[in-house]
Amino acid sequence: MTDDRPNIVFIVTDDHAAHAISAYGSELLQTPSMDRIAAEGMRFDAMYCTNALCAPSRASILTGTYSHVNGVSTLSTRFDARQPTFVSMLRDAGYQTWLVGKWHLGHGGIHDPQGFDYWEVLEDQGPYWDPELLSEGGRRRQVPGYTTTVLTDLALERLTERDRERPFCLLLHHKAPHRSWDPDTKHAELFKEGVPEPPTLWDDHAGHGRAAREAKMRISHDLNERDVKQPYPPGLEGRERTKWAYQRYMQDYLRCVVSVDENIGRVLDALDEEGLAENTLVVYTSDQGFFLGDHGWYDKRFMYDESLLMPLMIRYPREIPAGSTTDAMALNIDFAQTFLDYAGLDPLPRMQGRSLRPLLRGERPADWRQSVYYRYWEHDDGSHHVVAHYGVRTQRYKLIYYYGDGLGLAGTSDRRTAPEWELFDLENDPAELRSVHDDPAYADVRRELEAELARLQAEFGDKPVLAPGGSG
Template sequence: MKNLSILVVLMLLLTVSCTTKKTSITKPNIIYIMSDDHCAQAIGAYKMRLAELNPTPTIDRIAKEGILFQNAFCTNAICTPSRASILTGQYSQTNGVMDLSGRIGADKQYLPKELKKLGYETAMVGKWHLKEAPEAFDYYNVLPGQGDYHNPTLYARTGNSLSTIRFEEDLVRDVYATKYEGHSSDVITNLSIDWLKNKRDKSKPFFLMHHFKAPHDFFEYADRYNNYLEDTFIPEPESMWDNKNNGSLATRGINDCWIDTIGSSIGHRNVIRNMGMHMEIDPTIPDPEYKHLAYQEYLKRYLRCVKGVDDNVSRLFQYLEENDLMDNTIIIYTGDQGFMLGEHDYIDKRWMYEESMRMPFLVRYPEKIKAGTSTDAIINNVDFAPTIIDLAGGKTPEYMQGDSFKQILFSGKEPEAWKQATYYRYWMHMAHKHNNPAHFGIRTKQYKLIFFYGRDYKARNTAAQKWAHNPESMSDFETIPAWEFYDLANDPHEMNNLYGNETFKDVIADLKIQLKDMRASINEEDGNYPAIQQIIDAHWND
């Protein structure tokens, strides 16, 4: 009888042990794949004007086998602030990263810290762009700053020798840096696969942030894509040739006096920075031929970088499939913001216009997400960290400002009282010769309201950014404050600024109330910037 009792106890202990082990290994792995400046219009699954070129068959597979978000937005369309919001679950003024000079130390690298509490092995590979090393991750191997396209150097926690790298004027560090041969998209994928295969703790679920440098400018693609799309005509956006009633005094100036300066262009319109200069098109060729040549070359280089990203996502998928990891891994694909591919005759990002503000966001997890799902629910990049934590079995920390949309992922439907609007703010002003005025605004499913207040939030050394109009005057940097309003339901390409139209008087008034309340609730007011607040107060009721 005694022996039987001992046997029963042993069997119970074995059962508990097996159950515990099963629970730990059935937690989903999570791979967060992000490309730099990869916009929705350059992903086939979004069925926009470039879809006919079939630019992303592998990324499209995520949408086919998972869910696609039509209304995913960034809160600040510039690399460093967007990445900071993704990592912290906070808006720019709360996490302290408003522009490209911002940095996130290990104490604020909240997402990996929270996932490690939940038992995850964490890794960060590729473009980091947050200055301080990603020390909160168990493993990292990242580009210093922007990094190189070809034969890139990456730095890690350990290595054979230290190298001195300047990350900012006031931030110089000795790091373990290694130079790798090949194109950055290939190298970053090699490193991620190597970590998955050889370096991680395989007794734990993993969280991998796999970040490509591509297709960030200046669009240096791998040599094997030299002939890709060579003889193909790339569809051109109508607004590149005729911008109609897009914009305002803030973006065009009185009698269009600033259109040669504000917003870098494809063709000759902008005399300071245009894509023809970057593509080395003969400047003596007049528009429209100069613009056409610049656009075609620009898009081919951009899409060749995208092709390299898609092919490397395929390599990553192949590894997961060959090692029985594909279906127990939540796969997320996104960009760090959108990008202007000639729309409104603009390049780069920064704008609150759709192509810049919208982020592609696709998720595959066959155990919980129905294949072929699409949703128009509004999410933004502040929501990413809370959602990933929720998917990992945790709860959103109180210090995060975003909301988990796990329920939308699993059901395809918005929960009751889900947000119906999102906030945006571009804090920089007339920077890097792209010359975008500072602005903020609100975007609902139907409408968009933007206020261009036209002043930088801090004093800078702007000597390199003086205007061609009056290079001796710093006051020229205070552009004209103005409002823009778009009825997206009837004007999805934002070709007709209807601010001041009596038909929408009540709609605009309501949006201003929502915008004011939203700014207060997410700590995006301007109490710390009285000069900006003065402009807001003076023009709120224009």
Template structure:
């Protein structure tokens, strides 16, 4: 009886303490296709991101954070639901259809708990946002939006804007924060950037200071020959040589309508370099190298433009004395190939594609400048944020609460990854796999091909050791654990199929590229 009374007293005491603790505001900053290599908090050899780094300096850096399906819409659906693609129903950018807003989501639960909720910027779920008091999302047919002069969609309709997308998203976010600043209730802001998604258009300041002569160091594998790899890798359509268009490397003007001032910046930045390129007779390898330089520099430029705007938002939180009670996350919807393997794009289970930056700041709760090497995944974000807000998670959320990690603990776990978008424009085979502390096992199940990588000995994932006798025991163990993961997450044995007309569209687009 004494134990029961003590337990009851402790429970009441804990509840009272929680009730007297201010619930944190939450700001989720999600970029698009931001490779870990292009965040200087992780690697400063390529570029500097001083404002994103502020979050790392004031909080925790996760060194092994992954997404469950490295493609834009599905990753964003996982953020909202805390569940894998097969659970939330959004498998693919190209053929999933609209996101099912009727299911339980992070913003719905926080709104029910009294939070003001808003999403501003990229959405890419082919639906109106649900669970948000306020939403203004980039709008166009494919929901990617334009870098310059984008249209925004809200409950009030379509708004035509003039300006650069990162600036406009930040303007709208600060305006919304100002509108709820005086409230006694906390807020959730999902602040979604388009940058640095293809076609990588830098902002006006970066165009004005464009340096055509700057040379960025090439990745060692830029000219890699994939002939000896599994057929799944050989059949991918993502090499810089073939699939990077004139628009991607700025040999042609952007499709969006530019103002005269914007067009003048564009011409000043690229015209001279374009004329020089067209006047040369380059070898195949030198043309790849030229395309790489244009690609990586415009990618870096769009990151710099975004980073400056993230700094504006962080400054606003500081100026309004909101930072002390605000949990801030910086992450990306997936990583990105920056010339490695001669590729651009994402989709793969490879660390370059599936691993993401994850920085979390929460003053008084997270030690500044701390790091975690524990394996985490984007299915974990929603349960963690709910816990921080004092809101109970729900059974449909498959992720784990990361709060122990934020307080300095570590854990051991396996991660499950599953990519579905095939048929798809980039031709990446459907695959699933397991990631553990050291190894990665991948199954291209329609082609019945396997890969096994030792991430400690081969961090660039260049040497497939599947089937080698020396790794037979490790391989068998991983195969059994992969089966267990699929059972744990209740992954269906049968995949959804893309509509027949989508397959026809992919075939038509591939045929057009071959004719170019």
């Protein structure tokens, strides 16, 4: 008897900002395949990560837990893959489970992917061309071609070779569009006419704290020659240097996104051809957002929305109304419980998210979250120098506390920075250009947000960091 539980195709990219998807209103490019998922399912407009770094976000996605629970708080804290994940639970429940692409959670022994019937992954970030793939038992093989296409080829092999009597869960995790943004040669001429500049490209961070001013992520001078694919022209300075570097960066970034979109189209077509589309949950997301020249930056890490916001589009024709959207607050810790819900499985008590299934049906529970908690742990790392911070976001406000201490964690600096706060009124200042933390008019808001931050930390079992002198 055929198992009628839904299949799951979970496509995750690396550093893909929602504002580089046309379904989100982007004017930078067209992404017809991603848009198709949104048009035939639901687009989430308030999907947030809990820690805007690749490995920590992926660990949270797999386990449904915050970084302080799953143990992956920085890029240098490796994942103990023996802990339960939605994948291992699906496999125990009879699902076929496959992983292709980026793992980025460590290799060797307990750090290898577990709970999968098949896995082939990139080592660390992996290259954009001719990837070497690792698999169980320490095996390695190099596959010629453009990595985004190679990984999609392997995913499609799993679909054609599947056991047709059992449901499957396919994780297709792309490297793209991660730095250093090497496009497929067939896309080399795209966007030559130039890419529109974001309104905040020239932000001087006068309205922010010291943390923003000292971060090393500026388009103007922190992109290297590998990023822009050639030496900087002699004598190029000031705004002209920024404009030139922005174009070099963004043209390649968008070319990488185009390849991802085309390959997503191949997956959607294959599901149609195999007669699987109706009973397959297709999910597209990224591990966090990314600055596309916003605030003059590339990269992520900060709690500002361009970094905090993740794209999320989900299609499941049997249950999700086509063309629907939601502004309900969702988190990357919600994926695990959502997938388990669709498979008819109960979540583990340690899981800290909520199933998105009611939202996907068009129903918002009365007790749905009204705020989200975020924490960035990788204090003052050796390249970007973003200081550790945590905060709370509501529909209208955002409160951020830069506690500035690595707490002895791997990948952090032992340099401590003076604590500071930022508060943004997102209704009056959606671009987050001016903190109003010290404005007396926001004193009541500040107190309410501080109380909500403390409540969320208690709910999730995270501990506040005391500043020098004992105040948090």
